[in-house]
Amino acid sequence: xxxxxxxxLSVQPDKNVESENKDYGGDHIINSADSSEASQTTPVxxxxxxxxxxxxxxxxxxxxxxxxxxxxLVEVKIIMDKISKRSKGYAFVEYTTExxxxxxLKEMNGKIxxxxxxxxxxxxxxxxxxxxxxxxxxx
Numbered sequence: 405x406x407x408x409x410x411x412x413l414s415v416q417p418d419k420n421v422e423s424e425n426k427d428y429g430g431d432h433i434i435n436s437a438d439s440s441e442a443s444q445t446t447p448v449x450x451x452x453x454x455x456x457x458x459x460x461x462x463x464x465x466x467x468x469x470x471x472x473x474x475x476x477l478v479e480v481k482i483i484m485d486k487i488s489k490r491s492k493g494y495a496f497v498e499y500t501t502e503x504x505x506x507x508x509l510k511e512m513n514g515k516i517x518x519x520x521x522x523x524x525x526x527x528x529x530x531x532x533x534x535x536x537x538x539x540x541x542x543x
Contacts, residue, residue, distance in 0.1 A: 451478070451505050452527040456494040458482070459518040464495075470517055471497050475504020496527055 455467070468480045478498040482491050499505040513524040 449502060450526050451500065451502055452496060452498040453505055453509055454494065454496060454525045454527040455512075455522055456525075457520055457522045458491060458493045458495060459520040460491045460493055462491065462518045462520075466518065467495055467497065470515075471508055471512065474499070474508040474511065476500040 458467070462482070464480050464482050467482065468477060471477060471480070476499065478500055480495065480497050482495040484490065485492055497508070499508065509524050509526065512522065515522055
């Protein structure tokens with residue numbers, strides 16, 4: 405079944421079994437530098453979040469289920485490798501409101517999805533002058 409993936413003997417399918425609702429006890433680690441910032445959290449000024457640290461077998465359905473509790477989602481997009489058709493391990497989640505994105509950022513960073521700890525951050529916009537799919541001008 406996975407003959408083309410070296411080192412993979414078997415894969416547990418993503419059954420969307422609400423793994424994001426299980427408590428794995430990872431919340432007890434507190435960085436002292438972050439504790440003062442946590443009490444003064446200001447809402448983020450974006451509706452789009454960047455999620456990394458995903459299992460390569462996490463589906464968009466599972467990701468949507470994990471993040472839709474914070475507000476209405478516009479888009480859930482897992483970035484796939486064009487050649488292997490496998491997840492690259494990161495995704496973008498976009499909400500309809502900044503408040504929902506802020507709540508998701510605060511609550512979901514460091515959570516476990518499909519056995520992997522995810523990192524949630526504000527998605528950065530494309531740098532100015534970046535043109536997707538256009539060849540770079542030669543000097």
